Amino acid sequence: MSNITNQSLSEILESIKSKKISSLELTQAYIKNIENAKKLNAFVTTTFDQALENAKKFDNKPNNEQLLSGVPLAVKDLFCTENVKTTAGSNILNNFVPSYESTVTKNLWNNGAFLLGKLNCDEFAMGSSNETSFFGNVINPIGDHLVPGGSSGGSSSALAADLTPATIGTDTGGSIRQPASFTGTVGLKPTYGLCSRWGIVAFASSLDQAGPMTKTVNDCSIMLEAMSGFDEKDSTSINKKKETYSKNLKDNIKGLKIGIPKEYRVDNMPKEIDQLWEKGKKILKNLGAKLIDISLPHTKYALPTYYIVAPAEASSNLARYDGVRYGYRSQKGKDLIEMYENTRSEGFGDEVKRRILIGTYVLSSGYYDAYYLKAQKVRQLIKKDFDDSFTKVDAILTPSTPSSAFKIGEKTNDPVSMYLNDIFTVPVNLAGLPALSLPAGLDKQGYPLGLQLIGKALDEQKILNIGYAFEKNCGYKNEIKKWWS
Amino acid sequence: MSLDKEKIKHVAKLARISVDEAKVDSLTKDLNSIFKFIEQLNELNTDKVEPLTSILNQSLRSRKDEISDGKIREKILKNSPKKNEEFFVVPKVVE
Numbered sequence: 001m002s003n004i005t006n007q008s009l010s011e012i013l014e015s016i017k018s019k020k021i022s023s024l025e026l027t028q029a030y031i032k033n034i035e036n037a038k039k040l041n042a043f044v045t046t047t048f049d050q051a052l053e054n055a056k057k058f059d060n061k062p063n064n065e066q067l068l069s070g071v072p073l074a075v076k077d078l079f080c081t082e083n084v085k086t087t088a089g090s091n092i093l094n095n096f097v098p099s100y101e102s103t104v105t106k107n108l109w110n111n112g113a114f115l116l117g118k119l120n121c122d123e124f125a126m127g128s129s130n131e132t133s134f135f136g137n138v139i140n141p142i143g144d145h146l147v148p149g150g151s152s153g154g155s156s157s158a159l160a161a162d163l164t165p166a167t168i169g170t171d172t173g174g175s176i177r178q179p180a181s182f183t184g185t186v187g188l189k190p191t192y193g194l195c196s197r198w199g200i201v202a203f204a205s206s207l208d209q210a211g212p213m214t215k216t217v218n219d220c221s222i223m224l225e226a227m228s229g230f231d232e233k234d235s236t237s238i239n240k241k242k243e244t245y246s247k248n249l250k251d252n253i254k255g256l257k258i259g260i261p262k263e264y265r266v267d268n269m270p271k272e273i274d275q276l277w278e279k280g281k282k283i284l285k286n287l288g289a290k291l292i293d294i295s296l297p298h299t300k301y302a303l304p305t306y307y308i309v310a311p312a313e314a315s316s317n318l319a320r321y322d323g324v325r326y327g328y329r330s331q332k333g334k335d336l337i338e339m340y341e342n343t344r345s346e347g348f349g350d351e352v353k354r355r356i357l358i359g360t361y362v363l364s365s366g367y368y369d370a371y372y373l374k375a376q377k378v379r380q381l382i383k384k385d386f387d388d389s390f391t392k393v394d395a396i397l398t399p400s401t402p403s404s405a406f407k408i409g410e411k412t413n414d415p416v417s418m419y420l421n422d423i424f425t426v427p428v429n430l431a432g433l434p435a436l437s438l439p440a441g442l443d444k445q446g447y448p449l450g451l452q453l454i455g456k457a458l459d460e461q462k463i464l465n466i467g468y469a470f471e472k473n474c475g476y477k478n479e480i481k482k483w484w485s
Numbered sequence: 486m487s488l489d490k491e492k493i494k495h496v497a498k499l500a501r502i503s504v505d506e507a508k509v510d511s512l513t514k515d516l517n518s519i520f521k522f523i524e525q526l527n528e529l530n531t532d533k534v535e536p537l538t539s540i541l542n543q544s545l546r547s548r549k550d551e552i553s554d555g556k557i558r559e560k561i562l563k564n565s566p567k568k569n570e571e572f573f574v575v576p577k578v579v580e
Contacts, residue, residue: 099557099563099564301526301529304526308526325565329567335577339575344502344503354516357497358516374531377537378526378529379537416519
């Protein structure tokens with residue numbers, strides 16, 4: 001079974017179940033891949049000993065009734081893991097070892113999976129290229145000069161390079177969908193409240209949502225089923241019956257109405273993205289879906305709104321890093337205030353500091369109405385655009401990103417051009433909706449491009465079904481040459 | 486509007502982040518370009534719009550005021566950069 005690691009999660013689960021491979025052999029295969037892929041810099045921490053121990057335990061007493069029986073998984077280093085260092089890609093948490101487990105990872109382990117390691121990400125998930133991580137940038141397996149997207153860049157890189165059979169990320173403004181698009185993989189941002197935020201290092205609490213990143217849509221439904229569910233410890237968790245997404249996955253989309261929003265284009269957008277969008281429409285139409293032109297008139301205001309709301313929430317969430325209770329502490333400073341100031345200055349990177357300053361400013365006395373209140377009003381308009389559209393359509397099809405993966409260093413000197421990368425993903429977070437990014441084709445350089453399906457709140461099953469049908473008919477296959485090993 | 490260096494130093498003070506004098510210029514430039522971008526929102530008239538406070542249209546749950554946790558002092562102190570028996574230690578505050 002030398003090729004086990006390039007198979008999908010569902011194929012791997014089948015092999016474990018039928019005893020074609022043991023959990024230990026599977027884990028060893030991934031460890032070997034990870035050791036050969038140090039150049040990608042996808043991992044911050046590996047937990048090989050613990051993983052091997054868990055694999056042996058599974059093989060001795062296999063329980064194949066679970067969704068993720070006997071499978072090792074690496075996760076974004078934003079999820080707190082009990083007794084395993086959790087850094088959020090930041091120097092300020094470089095020595096932080098949680099004494100608790102996030103609800104979402106606990107759900108994965110309760111479904112039979114175990115931890116393989118912690119994946120690199122942009123510092124506090126603030127970035128679109130994984131270049132703001134304290135642990136260095138991650139490389140896209142598609143090409144040694146390319147970013148893997150961000151902030152879940154370690155996750156997308158590790159998944160595409162066969163270093164984990166599936167993974168999870170978090171998405172505040174596109175941090176799952178954009179890296180999925182840049183690496184030719186599947187990424188889902190669930191409805192706000194579907195997956196618990198408890199134990200996830202907080203960035204912007206009204207936008208943050210954890211979700212699966214996988215090789216196939218079927219894998220995505222399995223992972224979502226395993227990780228989601230009501231959690232008393234998250235005050236915004238939705239209390240509803242658990243769904244069985246994988247069992248209910250169907251590829252019949254006949255008669256569904258798909259909205260095509262005219263606003264999802266930008267100046268100088270590569271032609272290939274338009275062509276890909278056309279291809280996507282054609283595939284869905286051939287499958288019996290009905291295409292309907294719609295308008296989401298406030299789309300262009302989503303990104304400016306996001307850059308008020310997200311930094312404002314981040315500035316209050318990150319106030320907790322004071323060098324007293326946990327994390328890094330500066331040795332400089334003559335009193336308590338100077339200790340705080342130096343700790344935060346040395347502990348945070350430039351992008352995080354920038355966003356804390358924006359957030360502090362927009363929330364400061366005399367400016368609240370002009371910025372934060374204004375943004376929350378525009379956010380209402382953006383949400384209303386979607387509400388209005390969803391009276392007419394079942395789902396919305398758009399490109400995932402305005403470009404394919406860009407070069408390392410290409411956008412680091414211009415924050416606004418970096419932010420523009422999230423122009424098609426951010427509106428969904430502001431409205432709390434689910435959205436799925438699917439690999440759909442390649443640009444002329446041979447880099448992957450994705451299409452995004454946006455659904456109504458809690459309508460994950462429908463966008464997964466459309467994605468499933470799309471995947472079967474799209475013919476996209478990720479063929480990555482393993483240049484790094 | 487534009488942010489000048491003094492304003493940025495003031496905001497940094499509020500955020501408890503010391504800013505390296507040599508970096509103030511580039512920070513000022515970056516923040517001003519971000520604010521220019523943000524201020525596109527002023528094109529919109531939002532006088533009659535209610536601000537969005539919850540995307541779920543559900544109010545926060547309340548729970549009974551009961552202790553559900555506790556006796557974890559060691560766990561809480563475990564990650565502290567400086568502690569003394571059962572206390573967090575900070576630089577001297579009172580002379």
